[in-house]
Each structure stands twice: as structure tokens, then as C-alpha cells.
Amino acid sequence: MKIVIGVDIGGTKTKIGLVDQHGKCHAKTFFRTREYPELESFLDKIKSTSDELIESLEGEVSVLGCGIGAPNASSKNGTIENASNLVWKESVPILEKLKLRMPMPMRIMNDASAAALGEMLFGGANKMKDFIVITLGTGFGAGIVANGQLIDGYDGFAGELGHVDMTIGDGRLTGLGVKGGLEAYVSATGLKRTIMYMLSKYMTESRFRNIAYNDLHGEDITKAAEEGDEIALMAFDYTARIMALALANFTAFTQPEAFILMGGLTNSGKWILEPLEGYFNEYLLDVYKGKVKILKSGMHGKTAAICGAAALIWETQEH
């Protein structure tokens, strides 16, 4: 069996899996990124984890290469640079260093761009030429496809839409210090911050008056919404409204046929997606109305990021 190693480096977890040409993940595991703050030991861990996964497969296995998705990765430079949700802050020449340990074809890309490639190869976007994948995890990422091609940018850093300023230079600071940056509102972290904001703004009773910021998790907010907690409902509505305005703005850029959403926040289902749809159609310019779909990813949630990373190598193969 021919497989590609897919590595998704996230702020919380680094996921590794073995992906076949149909986007099926045959073995996968993860480790906690922050447990390997030293780059060298982090790369050793990727190498040893990959080896273990390959050994776990039965039959003959041929490894075609390794694809990596990571926040703030530059496909052109093979680096991760100043990623706000990762422990290494400077420019990390990750591809060069990992190739020393694993000599094989290797590519790295912004995680959301990799996800967009995964959607084209394995997901629901395989007939679309113009779409944008939005990843809603710890941060906010975007992978842009236009004219059937992934948009890389001059230097490999296209699609950093989490740092778009929504407020003419005022508002919340993102992890990169961008005032009013979208990611500070629309992401798992943004939703937690909005809970704090709602607690400051209203006197409404809520379970969140008894939970510290650091003890707060996305799933708790979904559960609270389901139980009718008004602060949770207002926080989701506020998040959906800002996200809708951002997607309406992004539409004016490349006019995608669809936005494809993935990541933890999309699991909050109707609490975020229903108001999002409503506000989106309200904010959309007339010329775009009725032409832009909001879809959930066609890839399996638990392996979408791994398959997206593997798509970087599968894309280069004839199959």
C-alpha cells in the first residue's frame, strides 16, 4: 500500500496519520505540542511517532512523502514564522531540519491552505474552482482557492485572515497584537473572550459567573446554549454576526462559490451556523446574494487536518 504521512501541527495537539490516495486515514495518533518546547526534540518526536505508525500497518507499506500543515507556515520558504499559537516564536526552518531525520519528499503549508487542498482532493469541493476553507480552532485560518488554484501569495503567506482588522484600528488585540483582529472574535479563544465581554456588559445570571476564564472550554459554551443560558446564546450570536460580516467582506475579494467551515467551533452546530447564515445574507452585497454557500467540511472531522496535510504530497502524484 502506498501512503503519505500527514502531520498537522496545532497550538494544542500535533496530529500524525497515514493517508492513502483516496484520503482514507489508516493509522493516526497525536501528542501535545507544548510538551516539546525544544524544536529538536519536537522533530525527533514527529520522526519516532511516524515510524511507530508505519510499523503498526500490516502488509507492505511504501511511504511516498510527508505533508505538513501548520499555522503561519510559508510553503515557499519551508518555514513557520511568528506563529502566535505555537511555542517557537522566531522563524523556524522546519522542513530543512525534518528532512535530515526523514529523507523523503516533503512539503509544508499554512494549515488552512492544506485543508483547502484536502477538500479539493478528498472532500466536498472537488468540482469547485473558487472556494475558501475557514478553520475555526484555537485561531482562525483561511485557505483560498481561486481559478482552481490555491492562492499562495508572493512569499507563501496568503490567507492570514485571522489578523484582518475589523474595527478601523480599535478593538481586541490578537495574539500578534493586531487591534480588532478577526481571530480575537471568531475562534474558540474569541468565543471565550466574548463570554467575558457579555458578563461585563449584562447582569444576566449565567453559569459562567462561576467559571474562571482558564477553566472555560468551547464544549461548555455549547452545552450552556443548549440549556438556554442567555450569556452563552448572546455570545454565539455576537460571534456569528462578526463572522458573517467577515465572510461578506471576504466575498468581495475573490467571490468564492462557497465557504467551507471546519474545526472545533463548527461542532457548536446550530448555535453558530444558523445565526451565521442569517447575518451573512443580510450583510452580503446585492450582487452576491444567493450565490455564496456556507458549507461544513466534507472531510471527517477527526482526520480532516491530517488528510489536508497529506494532500500536499498526493497532489504531486499521478493517480
Next chain:
Amino acid sequence: MKIVIGVDIGGTKTKIGLVDQHGKCHAKTFFRTREYPELESFLDKIKSTSDELIESLEGEVSVLGCGIGAPNASSKNGTIENASNLVWKESVPILEKLKLRMPMPMRIMNDASAAALGEMLFGGANKMKDFIVITLGTGFGAGIVANGQLIDGYDGFAGELGHVDMTIGDGRLTGLGVKGGLEAYVSATGLKRTIMYMLSKYMTESRFRNIAYNDLHGEDITKAAEEGDEIALMAFDYTARIMALALANFTAFTQPEAFILMGGLTNSGKWILEPLEGYFNEYLLDVYKGKVKILKSGMHGKTAAICGAAALIWETQEH
């Protein structure tokens, strides 16, 4: 001599010229768009004006086709739809109707996208693969090139960046009713509105306290700035700051190598371009700093729009 008819339909003027394969304009003229509020007579006027120009050329002339740039034009549908600065408000099937009068190869495109194509074929961008042309006229337009290709969008309406909302749903209304839309701030019209805003905000003495909004022209504001009028200086600074924030946001989208500026407002030279450069570098995300140029168009100001329109046809020719 082989030539292409280039037509630039603007809110104020419709310009027509005859352009050779090197982007040289051999004859040109214009008429006032608003004098032809009926679509049929407007198209008759384009036909008769083109004929007169062709007759004015000496020697044998072979017309290869006609390229049209217009606000809110859809290249895919051959239409102009709901253009806020034009007299026809509905969807106008302009290509189909003009072809009846002038049977020849014909293409239409958003004026700023046509300008981007002109920059690639005839201007300063002929080696760049990732750049954005910004047209600063009555409105604000953008033509986006990424991976060496013009970004059209699903339906031909990519690049409508003048209607991006900069203020989370608050702020000035654009002609299309978008609250906080960029065009309401950064355009010749936006600059006039900002003069009014500065007159409302400050009590500073200014020549503009004696001029009515409808009597105000862009050139007056430049002249006032040159003479040290503080309201004019503040208005330019305010415009430059909002524009810089917008360009910094746009950078996060496709990461262009350069923004190429054209249109009336760029004639205000240092009053807008110098503060723009300063604010832009301040707002730009670290990962982009020092990598994104702001350039003035390499095409001749008076014919840039005509040559851009003609580029739609020249692009399809082998030469």
C-alpha cells in the same frame, strides 16, 4: 496597423481609444456618460465614436476587437450589474447589445481588473505574479492578480473591495448602502465627505467653510493642502490612514508583491502617498513587513483605463 478599441465606462466620462499591441494609444476621445441615460443611445454613441476614431487614423487599420472596462461588470455574464456610480441601475446585458452594433471579438470586465491586465501587458507589473491594482476615481476599485492570473470569482465579481465594511457594521453608507464601506472613505467622493467631517469636527479656519459640497473638486483639496489648509491636510491624513489599514488587510488575503495605484486621487501625490506609506508599514503584520510595495501605475494616467480595456483583447492574441 492592427488596433483594438478600448472603452472605459466611468461614472463621469466614457473614454474610447485605439490601442496597438505595445499599449500605445493612437487616437482617443471621450463623452459624458450621463448625457446618454438611455442604454440604446449610449451604445449608439460608443459605435459612432469608435467609427470616427478609426476613420481619423491614416493608413490601413485592422480592428481586432473591442475591450470594455466598467464598474460592476461581470466578465462571465457580459453584464454591468447595479453599478452605484452609473445611471443604469439594473442588470445591463451590454456585451450582447453592443455586439449587434459592432460585430467583432468583444470582452467586458470590471474596470479595475482590466487595469490589472493592462499593467501586466503594458505597464510596470509585467514580471509580477501577485499584485493588486487599486483604482481611486469616483469610486474605489480593485483588480487582483494571484499566481500570475487575474482573479475573476465564481460569477465574475471578484475584487469589489470598495464595499468591504471597515467598521463592524457602523459608519458611512456607500452608494450601495454598505455601512462603513471603504469607498465611502477612500475615493474622490470619500475625500470630499471627509472634508465635511473635518469641518464638523473642528473649528479650524479653512477655505472649505466657503465652498458647498457640490462645488468641491479633488483638485481644490490638493491645492488647499499645498497652501497649508489644515482641514485639507487632516482630510488627506485621515484618508491615508483608512486606506493603509485596508491595504494591510488586503495583504493578508493574497499577499501581493505590490499594490499599484491609479486614478485621480493618486495625482494628489505626496499628500496621500507619503502618509499612506507610513501608516501602511505601521499596520502591516510583522510577517509581511518590508515585503509589500506601494507603486504608482506604470501606465500613462490619461490612457491607462483605455489601455487596460484594450488589454482584454490583446491578451487573447499571439504576439
